[in-house]
Amino acid sequence: MVDREDADMQRIVWKDSENNMCIYRLLTVTYGLNCSPYLTIKVLHTLAEDEGGDCPRAAATLKECFYVDDCLSGTDTVGEAVQLQQQVQELLLRGGFTLRKWNSNSSDFLQGISGKNCGHDDLCDLSLDRNTKALGIYWSCNEDVIGYTAKENPVSSKITKRQQLSDIARVYDPTCLLAPVIITGKRVCQDLWRRGCAWDDPLPEPLQSEWQRFRRELPLINKIKIPRWTFSTADSSEQLHIFCDASTAAYAAVSYLRVVQPSGDIKVSILMAKTKVAPLKMRTIPQLELNGALLAATLSARILDDIQRKVTQTFYWCDSKTVLSWIRSDPGQHKQYIANRLIRIQQLTGAKAWSYVPTSSNPADVASRGIYPAELEKLSIWWMEPSWLQQDKCFWPAGISVEQTISTDEHDVQASSLLAVSQQTHDSWILHNYSSLHRLLNVTAWCQRFVKSVMKREHETTLYCTASERKIAMQFWGKQCNSKSKLLKLNPMLDEDGILRLNGRLKNAVLPACERFPIILPKEVTLVN
Template structure:
C-alpha cells in the first residue's frame, strides 16, 4: 500500500538515504531520495490512509455505501465487513475493490464464510482456511474459522519449553514470557488469563530472581493453569451476534464485580425481535488482578489527590456491600465513557436484586458518579438502552451481601 503513494517533489528530501552498493572505497556514498512512502516512517500510515480516503471521496456520488465501507471498515489495508445477505456483500465488496483499483490499491486474498461471495470476488470457493486475527508469535492467539463462522483460540504449545510441559517449575523469566504472549483482545477467556497474571504477581511479591524456578506452591498452581490453558483449543464462540440485525429492541447489559484478588466486567447484547424472541450474546469482557496490599511503600502511600481515591464501599454504579479494589483514574474514566448511565431504577427482581440503571431514550445528557464527582455523558437519541449491574463475578466465599 505504501509503495503506491507518491511523494511531492518538495517533500522528497525528508526521505533521503545514502547508498554505497558493493563499493567499499574512500569515495563518498551516493545520495538518493525516495519517491514513494516507505515502511518504517511514522508518517506513512496516516498519509496512506488519507490518500485512500481522498480517493474514495471521489466516488461518493455514485457509490456512497462503498465509500463509507472504505472509511469506516478498514484497518490500514485490511477490509472487514459483514452483511445480512450474499447479494449485498458481493455488490459492496466489488465496488470497494474497484474504487481501490483506480488508485492502484489491489485487494487480494479475500476470505468469507460464503462460497458464493468468494466465487464472485475471484477466489476459490474452498478458500476458507482459518484466519489469524493478529499474525504474531504468541502462545495463545485468536483465529476466525470462516466455514463455521466462529472465533476460536490458536494454542501453539511448541512455543512453551518442553520441560514446562513435563510439569517442571518455570523460572520467573519463562513464566513472564508465556503470560505476555497471551492474545485475547475481546477478553473471552479472561478467567484463564487473569489467573496467570495473579500467579505472576505472586512470583514478584515473593522476590524470586529472574532465572530461579518458582517455589513448589506456585509451581503446583502453574501446572494447574497450564491444564486449563490446553483446554482452550476446544473452545469456540460465534463470530456474529444472533438477532442483532433484526432486533426491535437492543440492550447492552454490563455486569461488574470485584474481590480482593481481581475485578472484572462483562458486556452482553440483549436483542429482542418483533415476535418477542430474545437472544443474549457475550460482547466482550475485561479482568484485572488487584494491586497487592503487600506491595512497595510507594504504592501504599496516601495519594496526594484525594479526588480520585476509591474507598472500600464505592464503585462506579453506586455503593457495593463488599470491598472494591482501587482502580486507576484512566481505567475508571474509560469505563464511564463506555457505560452511559441514567437515573431510572429497574423493577424488583431484575439484575439479581442489584441496582439497574438505564440510558434515557431521548437525546440530552445523562449523569454518572465517579467517586462522588459528577460526570456529564452525552447520549444519542438512537442509542440502545444501556444497563449496568453489580453481579457476583468474583464473589469470594467469605463475602457478605447485606441489604442496600
C-alpha cells in the same frame, strides 16, 4: 506514492559491491517505521474523503472497517455484500490499491465475486484453507466461529518470571473473551512483582506449581469456538447488558448483546470483556467494586461508539448494593477517591440504568477471580450468559431498594463541612483541684488505668499506682504544658516521649540525661505553681 517534495525525508545511503556510495529516495510509504500504521490508516481515510462522494457506504467501510491492511465488514444479504465489495474495490483502485484474498462465511458471495472483474487469479481461491487469521485470532469460515491457538513450549528447567510473562504475551485476545483465564496470569505476574522476583529467578512455591498446571492446560483453549454472528438483523431490536464485579485480586466487566428478533425469539451473545488486577495499594471491597462499575461504564461507551447496530437500551448489572447506592447519590457527599469515579460513571451512564444482580447470576464474578484454562470451555455462565436474559423482562432479577445502603467503611465516610472556632481556654480543671503534684499524678494514673480497662487494653492490676504509671502521668501533663509554650518557635528538642526539653550547652556536661536536658515548663501554668 509520496510527494516528490517530501521524498528527501526518506533518503537511504547505500554502498554497492565496489564500495561506491549511492543515495536513494523512497517514493512510497515506508513499512516498519513507528509512523507506518498511522500513515496507512491516514491514506485510507484521505482516499475515502477525497474520492468517496459517489459511494458513501464504501467510504464508511474504509473509515470504520479497516485495521491496517485487513478489512472486516459484512451485510445482511449476499447481494448487498457483492455490491459493497465492488464499491470498495473500485474506490481503492482510485488510489492504486488492490484488495486480495477475499473470504466469507457465504459460499454464494465467493461465487458471486469470482466471475466479476477478478483482475488477479488469487483474488478469490475457494480451495484455500477456510481458517482465516484476522487481527491475531482465527475465524473458521465454514462454521462461522472464532477460535484461538495456543501451544505449550516445553521448558527443561523451572519456570522463571521471564517465561511466565512470555506465556501470557503469546495469548492474543483483543476482545478479552478469555478474560477468566488471562486474569489468572495477570494475578500471578503481579504477585511476582510484589515479591520482588528478578527476571530469571524461578517462581517460588506455590506459584511454581500453579503455573506448571496453567501451562499444561493452556492448549485446551484451542477447543473453544465462539459464534461470530450475534443474530442481529436490520429488523431486530438490540439491547446491551454490562455486568461488573470485583474481588481482592481483580475487577472485571463483561458485555452481552441481547437481540429480540421480529419472530419474538431472543438471542444473547457475548461481545467483549475487560479486566484489571487490583491495585497494590490496599483498597476496600466496595472501592474495588466501584472500580469495576467504572470499567463497565467505559466498556459500554467504547462498544456503543463502535457498534454498527442501533442499541435501543443499555443495562448495567452489579452485585454490590453499596456501589449502587453510591451511583444514585450525589458525588459531593463522598470523599475524593469515591467522588471522582462516581462523576465519571454518572457522565457515561444514567443512574436508573443500574440494577442489582445476585452474585450467582453475575458472569463477571469468574473474570474477577480467575480460573484455569481447563475450566473455561464448559463455563456456561460465561458463554451462555445468565439464562434469564433469554426470557422476558418480568423474569429478570427483581429490583432491590438500595437507597438506604450507606457504607460505614472508615475510608468512605460521608464528608461534611464544619466551622471550627478557636477559644482561649484555661488549664484543665483537674489541676485546680489538687495543689500537690504527688496527688495529681496519682489521680491521673488511676484515670488512665480506668480508660485502659474500659477499652480492654493491657493495664496494671495492683492496688496502688506503680512508678511506671506515675511516669506516664507526668509525661501526659508535660505534653499538655508544652503545647502552650512560647518556645516552640525556637525549635527546642523533643525527647522520645514527646516532651519539650532544653537543648543547650549542658548536653556536653557529665550529668544524667534529665539534668543535661531539663524539661521546659511555662511559668503561667497551674502545674508549675
